[in-house]
Amino acid sequence: GQNIDQPTEMTATEGAIVQINCTYQTSGFNGLFWYQQHAGEAPTFLSYNVLDGLEEKGRFSSFLSRSKGYSYLLLKELQMKDSASYLCAVSGNTPLVFGKGTRLSVIA
Amino acid sequence: EAGVAQSPRYKIIEKRQSVAFWCNPISGHATLYWYQQILGQGPKLLIQFQNNGVVDDSQLPKDRFSAERLKGVDSTLKIQPAKLEDSAVYLCASSPPGRGREKLFFGSGTQLSVL
Numbered sequence: 001g002q003n004i005d006q007p008t009e010m011t012a013t014e015g016a017i018v019q020i021n022c023t024y025q026t027s028g029f030n031g032l033f034w035y036q037q038h039a040g041e042a043p044t045f046l047s048y049n050v051l052d053g054l055e056e057k058g059r060f061s062s063f064l065s066r067s068k069g070y071s072y073l074l075l076k077e078l079q080m081k082d083s084a085s086y087l088c089a090v091s092g093n094t095p096l097v098f099g100k101g102t103r104l105s106v107i108a
Numbered sequence: 109e110a111g112v113a114q115s116p117r118y119k120i121i122e123k124r125q126s127v128a129f130w131c132n133p134i135s136g137h138a139t140l141y142w143y144q145q146i147l148g149q150g151p152k153l154l155i156q157f158q159n160n161g162v163v164d165d166s167q168l169p170k171d172r173f174s175a176e177r178l179k180g181v182d183s184t185l186k187i188q189p190a191k192l193e194d195s196a197v198y199l200c201a202s203s204p205p206g207r208g209r210e211k212l213f214f215g216s217g218t219q220l221s222v223l
C-alpha cells in the first residue's frame with residue numbers, strides 16, 4: 001500500500017521562504033507530484049519529480065530523495081495568493097495517491 | 109484548450125436519494141479518473157478508466173457507487189442510495205496518453221451535500 005504524511009497546517013510571512021515536507025511509503029515508484037489547491041477550487045499541477053534532486057520552476061522548487069522516501073516543496077518570495085493547500089501525491093503500483101494536504105496561510 | 113468540464117457544480121440531496129455527476133475530459137485524454145475529496149482531506153481515487161475500460165476501481169463502494177464511460181469520452185458517476193458520509197467534493201480528472209500521462213488535469217468538481 002501507500003502512505004503519505006505531510007504537516008496539516010503552516011503559517012509564513014509574505015516575502016519569506018517556506019518548506020513543506022512530505023514523507024511517503026509506496027509499493028513501486030513512478031514519481032512524486034505536488035499540487036496546489038485554493039479553497040473551493042480544483043487541484044492544479046505544480047511539479048513532478050521522478051529522479052533524486054531539485055527541480056526548480058520560478059518561485060517554486062521541489063526536491064526528492066527516493067532512498068529516504070522524502071520530498072519537499074520550497075516556496076520563495078511568498079505572496080498572499082500562495083495561501084492554499086499543497087498536496088503531495090505519489091504514483092506507484094497504483095494510480096496517483098494523495099496526501100491530506102498542507103494548508104498554508106501567508107500573513108502580512 | 110478547454111479544460112475538464114463537470115456538472116452540476118453543487119448538489120443537495122437527502123439520504124437514500126440518488127444522484128449522478130457528469131464529466132467531459134480534455135479532448136484526446138484517454139485516461140479519466142473520479143476522486144472523492146472529503147473536507148480537510150486529500151482526494152481519494154474512486155475509479156480510473158483507460159478509454160472505456162476500467163483500470164482500477166478497488167476503492168469504489170460498489171454496493172452504492174457506479175461509474176461508466178461508454179464511448180471512451182465523457183463519464184458519469186452515480187450514487188444510489190446516498191449516505192450522509194458521501195458528502196464531499198467529487199473531482200473528475202483526465203490525463204494525456206504517453207509521456208506525461210501521470211500529470212492530472214482536474215475539473216472544478218461537484219460539491220455534494222447529503223442531508
